[in-house]
Amino acid sequence: MNGHARNMLWQAHRTQPTAMVLLTLILLAMNEFGNGTAQCIEKSCSKNLHKGIKLSKFVKRATAELIKTYQAAQGNFAEQFCTMSMDSMPSSTLWGSSPAERLQSAYIRLTELLPHVTMVLQQQSDLNPYLGSLLSDLARLVIHGRHLALRLSCILQKLQPNVALPEPAVGPTALLPPQNIFQQKVYGCAVLTRVQKLTLLTARELKSLRGQCTDKT
Amino acid sequence: MLTLFLYYRCQNYKKFKSKSNNLQCIALQKGKRVSPNLTCHWDPGEHAPDSNTSYILYAQYSYKKLANNLTVDLGSFPIYMETKVWVEVKNELGSVNSTELLAHAECFVKPNPPSNVMLIPEANFSMSLIVNWTHSFYLKLKYNIRYCQAGSSVWNEVPQSATESYIESFRLQFLQPYTDYVVQMRCINQKGIGYWSDWSPNATARTPEAKPESKSDLWRVYEEKNNTVVKLIWKDPVKSNGKILGYNITVEENGVSAERHVVHSKEHQLHIKGEKMFIRMTAHNSAGVSPVASLVVPRSMLRAGAEQVRWSVRDGQLWVDWLPPSGSKWLLRVFEYVLEWVSVPEGKRDCRKSWPKKKSPLRGPSVEATETQKTVFHLKWEEIPVTSQRGFLTNYTIFYKTGDNEQCKRNWLSPTKCYFTLTELASASRYVVCVMASNMEGSVNGSESILYTKYGMYFVKIKNHFWPHIPNPSHSTIANWSPDCPTRLPDLSIMEVGMFDGKSLCEEDKTVLPLKKDKYFSEEHSSGIGGSSCMSSPRQSVSDNDEGDSCQTTASTMQYSSVVASGYKGQTPSLQAPVFARSESTQPLLESEEHPEHLLEGSRHWTSGQGIEQQQMQEGKSSYNSLNFCPVAKKKYTPTLTEDPPGLTPCYMPQQSGH
Numbered sequence: 001m002n003g004h005a006r007n008m009l010w011q012a013h014r015t016q017p018t019a020m021v022l023l024t025l026i027l028l029a030m031n032e033f034g035n036g037t038a039q040c041i042e043k044s045c046s047k048n049l050h051k052g053i054k055l056s057k058f059v060k061r062a063t064a065e066l067i068k069t070y071q072a073a074q075g076n077f078a079e080q081f082c083t084m085s086m087d088s089m090p091s092s093t094l095w096g097s098s099p100a101e102r103l104q105s106a107y108i109r110l111t112e113l114l115p116h117v118t119m120v121l122q123q124q125s126d127l128n129p130y131l132g133s134l135l136s137d138l139a140r141l142v143i144h145g146r147h148l149a150l151r152l153s154c155i156l157q158k159l160q161p162n163v164a165l166p167e168p169a170v171g172p173t174a175l176l177p178p179q180n181i182f183q184q185k186v187y188g189c190a191v192l193t194r195v196q197k198l199t200l201l202t203a204r205e206l207k208s209l210r211g212q213c214t215d216k217t
Numbered sequence: 218m219l220t221l222f223l224y225y226r227c228q229n230y231k232k233f234k235s236k237s238n239n240l241q242c243i244a245l246q247k248g249k250r251v252s253p254n255l256t257c258h259w260d261p262g263e264h265a266p267d268s269n270t271s272y273i274l275y276a277q278y279s280y281k282k283l284a285n286n287l288t289v290d291l292g293s294f295p296i297y298m299e300t301k302v303w304v305e306v307k308n309e310l311g312s313v314n315s316t317e318l319l320a321h322a323e324c325f326v327k328p329n330p331p332s333n334v335m336l337i338p339e340a341n342f343s344m345s346l347i348v349n350w351t352h353s354f355y356l357k358l359k360y361n362i363r364y365c366q367a368g369s370s371v372w373n374e375v376p377q378s379a380t381e382s383y384i385e386s387f388r389l390q391f392l393q394p395y396t397d398y399v400v401q402m403r404c405i406n407q408k409g410i411g412y413w414s415d416w417s418p419n420a421t422a423r424t425p426e427a428k429p430e431s432k433s434d435l436w437r438v439y440e441e442k443n444n445t446v447v448k449l450i451w452k453d454p455v456k457s458n459g460k461i462l463g464y465n466i467t468v469e470e471n472g473v474s475a476e477r478h479v480v481h482s483k484e485h486q487l488h489i490k491g492e493k494m495f496i497r498m499t500a501h502n503s504a505g506v507s508p509v510a511s512l513v514v515p516r517s518m519l520r521a522g523a524e525q526v527r528w529s530v531r532d533g534q535l536w537v538d539w540l541p542p543s544g545s546k547w548l549l550r551v552f553e554y555v556l557e558w559v560s561v562p563e564g565k566r567d568c569r570k571s572w573p574k575k576k577s578p579l580r581g582p583s584v585e586a587t588e589t590q591k592t593v594f595h596l597k598w599e600e601i602p603v604t605s606q607r608g609f610l611t612n613y614t615i616f617y618k619t620g621d622n623e624q625c626k627r628n629w630l631s632p633t634k635c636y637f638t639l640t641e642l643a644s645a646s647r648y649v650v651c652v653m654a655s656n657m658e659g660s661v662n663g664s665e666s667i668l669y670t671k672y673g674m675y676f677v678k679i680k681n682h683f684w685p686h687i688p689n690p691s692h693s694t695i696a697n698w699s700p701d702c703p704t705r706l707p708d709l710s711i712m713e714v715g716m717f718d719g720k721s722l723c724e725e726d727k728t729v730l731p732l733k734k735d736k737y738f739s740e741e742h743s744s745g746i747g748g749s750s751c752m753s754s755p756r757q758s759v760s761d762n763d764e765g766d767s768c769q770t771t772a773s774t775m776q777y778s779s780v781v782a783s784g785y786k787g788q789t790p791s792l793q794a795p796v797f798a799r800s801e802s803t804q805p806l807l808e809s810e811e812h813p814e815h816l817l818e819g820s821r822h823w824t825s826g827q828g829i830e831q832q833q834m835q836e837g838k839s840s841y842n843s844l845n846f847c848p849v850a851k852k853k854y855t856p857t858l859t860e861d862p863p864g865l866t867p868c869y870m871p872q873q874s875g876h
Contacts, residue, residue, distance in 0.1 A: 041299040041319065051321070055297040061355070140293040147298050 040154035045213035049206055052151040056203040059144050063196040066137045070192060073134045074185050082189040088176050089116050089191055092198040099208050100159045106202040107152040108166055113195055114145045120188040240318050242302055244294055246329045249355050251294040257302055258286035259315060273305040295322045327412035328354050331402045336422035343394035343427035348387045350402055357383050357407040364389055367397035394427035394458040426459030428505025435498050435510040436555050447514050449485045459502035469495040489516045577659025579605035584652045584666050591644040591671045597636040598652050608656035617650040619643060645672045
């Protein structure tokens with residue numbers, strides 16, 4: 001894990017960490033997603049848009065609750081963790097001159113951030129594998145984030161059928177420097193905060209695209 | 218093989234293959250989220266699966282044999298994602314896929330009922346209650362509220378359009394004041410997709426009180442023989458809207474100043490002083506006062522009433538119809554009727570009874586004898602309860618029988634009389650008597666009673682021969698012993714009895730036993746019993762039966778009362794000094810024994826009693842002479858049996874009881 005510090009005390013007490021099960025699911029999901037086996041079943045642009053808005057709002061709410069859960073699990077000075085910034089992760093800002101371009105940037109940002117959420121899950125599991133709901137919530141965030149990314153890709157295929165989707169960066173988390181425990185705590189909150197902001201921006205962009213869909217279905 | 222992304226559409230199905238039918242899936246709420254467990258079930262179709270058939274539910278990899286429902290753990294419920302589900306059926310011959318379900322994942326969600334549902338009354342809002350609940354799901358929901366009055370099975374449902382928004386409270390309006398209401402809620406995805414939750418548990422509350430909306434029903438009842446006394450009766454207002462705490466009655470009579478009464482019962486008695494009274498009444502609860510009920514009560518009671526009052530029973534309901542009082546003046550004046558009825562077992566009014574379904578009586582009456590005589594029974598029985606009559610009684614029938622004789626019966630047609638006198642019975646006989654009650658539907662016998670007629674004269678003769686009567690000292694008078702005492706009587710133990718007050722001599726005997734040997738009533742003379750009974754001097758006596766707890770004595774001992782020299786208990790001694798003659802009997806000699814002619818004279822001291830005794834009186838002297846029978850004392854005498862040496866002629870004034 002890139003030399004990140006681990007809590008050796010918990011290492012001796014591990015039996016069947018739930019995080020491993022969740023990570024397996026996440027990896028499989030990522031694999032399928034990366035292989036393109038996920039299909040855009042819903043053909044309607046407007047319905048895809050509608051579901052995308054709902055899903056992005058859902059992920060935003062879930063992330064906001066997850067941040068509270070995360071802070072509660074970090075012990076002392078937890079509120080300060082989330083006020084510090086870190087540069088070792090993608091930003092949540094969008095770029096582009098058109099809504100479609102900005103939506104595309106949102107797709108890229110999301111696909112770049114989700115591996116960092118997986119990293120946070122791994123680190124938190126190493127720090128305390130019995131954190132319970134925090135780990136499962138982090139795993140769910142990854143899954144729902146993947147769903148949102150798939151939704152965005154389906155929308156973009158409808159809006160820009162002739163524009164190829166950019167491929168997500170390979171192993172973005174491999175470039176992370178080793179972190180101590182304090183840094184991991186700060187890192188985790190920073191990732192979650194950026195995901196929350198990104199999903200908020202995504203929902204806005206999706207809403208602005210409501211008139212863009214030409215299909216009536 | 219793993220399929221993570223599953224695509225559903227709630228309403229559109231893509232039928233690729235149709236080997237399994239009615240595939241349905243459901244995911245329940247768990248905490249604030251949807252459970253990752255998706256349970257699907259389907260109809261296996263026409264061909265029953267054999268032991269080698271297996272099913273694979275493709276939502277997430279899951280395998281189960283011979284199942285028609287499977288649950289898969291999706292890890293995280295794919296909210297807002299299209300999901301496709303199908304079942305693969307496989308056996309040794311091959312495999313086939315079921316119809317696919319394709320829908321949004323929310324289509325499978327069944328939320329829990331709304332939590333913390335409460336019904337809250339508000340002061341001063343008597344027709345309203347607030348329903349409160351809390352959201353407990355991450356999906357937005359809409360709600361459905363239904364309510365009813367406690368005890369009713371008819372629910373009123375709030376239009377769903379009123380509770381579509383994401384709210385946590387709602388106000389129920391146009392309710393009845395002071396009434397208990399029950400509320401239930403359920404919820405569903407705000408889009409109306411998926412499954413409705415179950416109804417929540419009941420929440421109950423009572424609306425606050427409001428002032429009565431209607432007036433009391435007020436009426437008057439005149440005393441039967443006095444038109445100046447009237448009783449006001451009333452019922453609570455139909456719309457009391459609360460607990461009635463009391464009533465205010467205002468009385469005005471011919472300009473006389475109004476009286477005011479505060480009453481807490483439902484009736485009130487008044488005296489009419491003038492020609493008529495004006496009554497005004499209100500009922501009040503904690504919220505206010507009812508409208509005024511008024512009544513004019515004239516001194517003279519209206520005589521005309523409704524005519525041709527008839528009743529009938531239809532479909533378990535009692536119908537009453539009538540005609541207005543005849544005469545034009547009543548037609549103009551009558552504007553209201555009062556129908557009065559009472560549950561017969563509780564009331565004493567002579568009102569008509571009715572039974573929706575008539576049957577034979579449930580049970581017959583128990584008969585008893587108020588008086589028994591030699592050949593007569595005076596019988597009575599209680600009227601059986603109305604609820605046991607089950608129809609109008611037509612008559613009672615009395616059955617009575619003695620020994621092996623034929624049973625007799627007596628009929629009469631009046632079911633209102635519960636008594637009868639049986640005559641011409643055999644004396645000294647045992648009778649079995651019972652009463653049968655009859656109505657149009659049948660009859661039923663009451664319980665049997667064993668009754669005995671009294672003994673006749675002959676029995677008394679026999680009885681007195683063997684069980685002589687003990688004289689009653691209260692009926693004796695002072696007498697002098699004749700010094701010529703022919704025989705010496707066997708030793709007898711005699712006893713003085715102290716002054717008694719007319720109680721049973723047996724009891725009196727007990728209280729005075731044993732007498733002290735040196736006790737001596739100076740003014741008394743013994744009545745001459747025992748060996749020295751011829752003595753003229755008084756003597757004291759003691760009884761062998763000092764323990765004396767039995768009224769019966771043996772032949773060798775006798776207890777008697779002393780003869781009082783002077784007026785005892787007001788009885789004046791006879792003017793004629795009685796002379797006693799000795800008899801062989803060990804019984805005390807009394808005046809009546811000495812002079813039989815004094816029997817009738819003595820009879821003036823007592824009155825006729827029971828039939829037997831009366832007969833003896835009536836038979837008079839002749840029968841007495843033939844029986845050497847002494848008249849008995851007063852009524853209700855029950856002679857006890859005491860032994861007497863055979864051959865002696867029993868002739869005693871019987872005591873009240875006992876010896």
